[in-house]
Amino acid sequence: MKLVYFAWVRERIGLTEEEVELPAGIVTVEDLLHWLKGRGPNYDAALQAPEIVRVAIDQEHGDHSEPIAGAREIAIFPPMTGG
Amino acid sequence: MKLVYFAWVRERIGLTEEEVELPAGIVTVEDLLHWLKGRGPNYDAALQAPEIVRVAIDQEHGDHSEPIAGAREIAIFPPMTGG
Amino acid sequence: MTATPLEPAFSPRVRVTAERIDIAAEIDSMGGGGAAGALVTFCGYCRDEGGRLKALELEHYPGMAERQIATIAARAAARWPLLGALAIHRYGLVAPGEEIVFVACSSVHRGAAFEAASFLMDFMKTRAPFWKREHLVDGTVGGWVEAKDTDEAASDRWHRL
Amino acid sequence: MTATPLEPAFSPRVRVTAERIDIAAEIDSMGGGGAAGALVTFCGYCRDEGGRLKALELEHYPGMAERQIATIAARAAARWPLLGALAIHRYGLVAPGEEIVFVACSSVHRGAAFEAASFLMDFMKTRAPFWKREHLVDGTVGGWVEAKDTDEAASDRWHRL
Numbered sequence: 008m009k010l011v012y013f014a015w016v017r018e019r020i021g022l023t024e025e026e027v028e029l030p031a032g033i034v035t036v037e038d039l040l041h042w043l044k045g046r047g048p049n050y051d052a053a054l055q056a057p058e059i060v061r062v063a064i065d066q067e068h069g070d071h072s073e074p075i076a077g078a079r080e081i082a083i084f085p086p087m088t089g090g
Numbered sequence: 091m092k093l094v095y096f097a098w099v100r101e102r103i104g105l106t107e108e109e110v111e112l113p114a115g116i117v118t119v120e121d122l123l124h125w126l127k128g129r130g131p132n133y134d135a136a137l138q139a140p141e142i143v144r145v146a147i148d149q150e151h152g153d154h155s156e157p158i159a160g161a162r163e164i165a166i167f168p169p170m171t172g173g
Numbered sequence: 174m175t176a177t178p179l180e181p182a183f184s185p186r187v188r189v190t191a192e193r194i195d196i197a198a199e200i201d202s203m204g205g206g207g208a209a210g211a212l213v214t215f216c217g218y219c220r221d222e223g224g225r226l227k228a229l230e231l232e233h234y235p236g237m238a239e240r241q242i243a244t245i246a247a248r249a250a251a252r253w254p255l256l257g258a259l260a261i262h263r264y265g266l267v268a269p270g271e272e273i274v275f276v277a278c279s280s281v282h283r284g285a286a287f288e289a290a291s292f293l294m295d296f297m298k299t300r301a302p303f304w305k306r307e308h309l310v311d312g313t314v315g316g317w318v319e320a321k322d323t324d325e326a327a328s329d330r331w332h333r334l
Numbered sequence: 335m336t337a338t339p340l341e342p343a344f345s346p347r348v349r350v351t352a353e354r355i356d357i358a359a360e361i362d363s364m365g366g367g368g369a370a371g372a373l374v375t376f377c378g379y380c381r382d383e384g385g386r387l388k389a390l391e392l393e394h395y396p397g398m399a400e401r402q403i404a405t406i407a408a409r410a411a412a413r414w415p416l417l418g419a420l421a422i423h424r425y426g427l428v429a430p431g432e433e434i435v436f437v438a439c440s441s442v443h444r445g446a447a448f449e450a451a452s453f454l455m456d457f458m459k460t461r462a463p464f465w466k467r468e469h470l471v472d473g474t475v476g477g478w479v480e481a482k483d484t485d486e487a488a489s490d491r492w493h494r495l
Contacts, residue, residue, distance in 0.1 A: 014393055014465035015478050066398035068461065082395060082463075086481035089392065089423060089464025090378055090435050090455060097232055097304035098317050149237035151300065165234060165302070169320035172231065172262060172303025173217055173274050173294060197358030200377075207382030207430045213451075214375045215444065216361075221368030269368045283376065283455055284488070290374075291448045327445070 008075075010043075012053070013084035016060060019053035029075075036062045037071045039081065053083075061086055091158075093126075095136075096167035099143060102136035119145045120154045122164065136166075144169055185246030185258035189238045191265040194272045199259060203277050209256045211283040213290040215276045221269035227310045229318075231273065233264040234302035245296040249278070252292070253285040260293055262301060266308070295328040346407030346419035350399045352426040355433045360420060364438050370417045372444040374451040376437045382430035388471045390479075392434065394425040395463035406457040410439070413453070414446040421454055423462060427469070456489040 011024040033039055037057075044054040054060065062069050063082040075081060094107040116122055120140075127137040137143065145152050146165040158164060196216060203212055219229045242260050250258055257279040267273050274297060278289040299320075307315030357377060364373055380390045403421050411419055418440040428434050435458060439450040460481075468476035 011395070013395055013463065014467070063395070063398055063463065066395070066401055068402075082398065084395070084463065085465060085478065087460060087463055088466045088479045088481050089394070089462045090459035090485075094234070096234055096302065097306070146234070146237055146302065149234070149240055151241075165237065167234070167302065168304060168317065170299060170302055171305045171318045171320050172233070172301045173298035173324075196361055200357055200361075204431070207385075210379055210381045212375075212377045212379065214373075214377075215448070216373045216375075217444065218371055218373065220371045220442070224368075270365070281381070283378065283452075287376070287448065287452045287455075291444075294444055294448075 008078060009080045011080060011082045013082065015085055016053045016083050020049050034074055034076070035071065036064070036069055036073050036075055036081075039075055040071070040083070043083075059086065060084065091161060092163045094163060094165045096165065098168055099136045099166050103132050117157055117159070118154065119147070119152055119156050119158055119164075122158055123154070123166070126166075142169065143167065183250070183255070183257055185243065185250050185260065187239055187243045187246055187259075188261040189233065189235075189242070190261065190263055192263070194261050194263065194275045196272065196275060199261065199275060199277060203257050203259060203279050208281065209279040210281050211286040212277060212279045213283070213286040215274075215290050215294050216272050217274040217294070219267045219269050219271050219273055222307075225309060226269055226307055227312075228266045228268050228308040229273070230266055230306045230308055230314075231264045232304045232306070233262075237302050238262065238264075241301045242297065245293060245300060248296075249289040249293050253278075253280065253289040255280050255285060255289055258289065258293070260297065262297065262303060264303065292331055295324070295331065298324040299328040344411070344416070344418055346404065346411050346421065348400055348403045348407055348420075349422045350394065350396075350403070351422065351424055353424070355422050355424065355436045357433065357436060360422065360436060360438060364418050364420060364440050369442065370440040371442050372447040373438060373440045374444070374447040376435075376451050376455050377433050378435040378455070380428045380430050380432050380434055383468075386470060387430055387468055388473075389427045389429050389469040390434070391427055391467045391469055391475075392425045393465045393467070394423075398463050399423065399425075402462045403458065406454060406461060409457075410450040410454050414439075414441065414450040416441050416446060416450055419450065419454070421458065423458065423464060425464065453492055456485070456492065459485040460489040 012020050040057040043050050064078045123140040126133050147161045246258050246260050259277040261275045276290050276293045278286045280286040305318040309315050407419050407421050420438040422436045437451050437454045439447045441447040466479040470476050
């Protein structure tokens with residue numbers, strides 16, 4: 008699965024994108040964020056308050072409770088500030 | 091006192107403006123409209139439903155109950171349709 | 174310079190004209206100088222009414238038209254934190270596709286600019302002394318356009334808000 | 335050609351670009367062809383923040399940005415009887431006084447154009463994947479701009495209306 012990061016999530020993790028193999032048991036966005044947070048201090052810094060980050064599944068906004076099975080690209084980013 | 095007319099009020103009366111001497115007892119806009127209506131068939135046609143015409147006293151919108159003493163110019167016109 | 178809280182830091186600009194309105198130039202003239210974050214414009218056009226209309230004739234009350242629009246604009250500037258406000262209304266013959274009225278409001282944030290522009294238009298419709306008459310393509314002069322209850326309702330809502 | 339009632343007779347136009355936006359040309363491109371009586375435009379500018387700001391850097395999610403704006407514009411076109419809709423958002427470095435975002439909506443009557451343009455902007459703020467960071471005149475790169483609760487509230491109100 009491809010993960011892409013934007014703004015301060017990208018900066019703190021130190022990557023714009025990466026391919027990951029998800030372990031068994033990762034069903035929802037929430038599971039994914041919890042798992043990512045444990046991958047190292049950079050991920051921990053980016054996801055200190057996982058409830059505030061936003062997620063897009065294949066370029067559509069998704070809730071944290073949404074299942075991620077079948078997704079090709081999941082984006083993680085701060086609340087948007089365009090406009 | 092100067093009276094000025096616009097749009098279909100002007101057309102029906104057949105004048106753009108006129109100077110009038112008001113008889114005693116004309117206190118409010120309503121009195122003025124009632125008196126004007128009796129001045130001839132053209133005025134009667136313009137003021138068939140005097141409650142729908144609008145009035146400006148010295149270029150400020152005025153209610154029909156407003157006194158007209160001291161006014162230099164009173165305008166009578168249909169509801170506005172600009173914009 | 175001292176100012177009471179309700180006095181805006183600028184004067185709304187108002188114009189009543191028989192000339193075409195150069196929208197691009199008017200928008201340029203609103204240049205916020207770096208303080209404005211938002212500019213809302215409204216342009217009202219003469220519709221062709223399905224090809225039936227040759228032109229709209231706009232009669233106005235010279236003097237009162239400028240004064241009323243200036244009053245409306247000053248009320249908008251007192252009610253919202255605007256950085257600029259412009260209102261232009263044409264009179265005379267206006268062909269389909271041509272602009273009749275143009276309003277622009279700038280502010281730091283978008284809410285004020287949207288509301289003030291909408292307010293200005295609602296009151297231009299119901300308070301500015303202009304009257305429209307239709308000139309038809311068949312050469313006849315149609316009737317005077319009737320005022321719409323929906324325009325009265327639109328301006329009334331600002332008293333409740 | 336058949337159309338369901340909710341399907342608009344036009345396609346909203348959407349653009350995500352690093353280039354300047356030529357407001358006059360974009361307004362020209364909305365030309366209503368005689369049917370439109372109302373055009374509302376919104377332009378969002380980069381403020382200078384009292385001289386502190388050198389530029390805003392706008393990061394975006396390519397692909398999703400266009401898709402999200404198109405979705406927002408399609409919702410506006412389904413909700414209001416529009417004759418045209420245009421939404422443009424810049425990315426990259428934007429200097430104070432330059433435009434960041436431009437929205438235009440045309441319709442027969444003004445209410446729909448005002449509401450749709452305001453709706454579009456509220457959802458551009460909260461749903462389009464863009465993020466702003468400040469570059470300061472002292473040469474440092476400031477923090478990421480924080481999302482505002484007022485923007486969330488502004489977009490939420492459309493669910494209640």
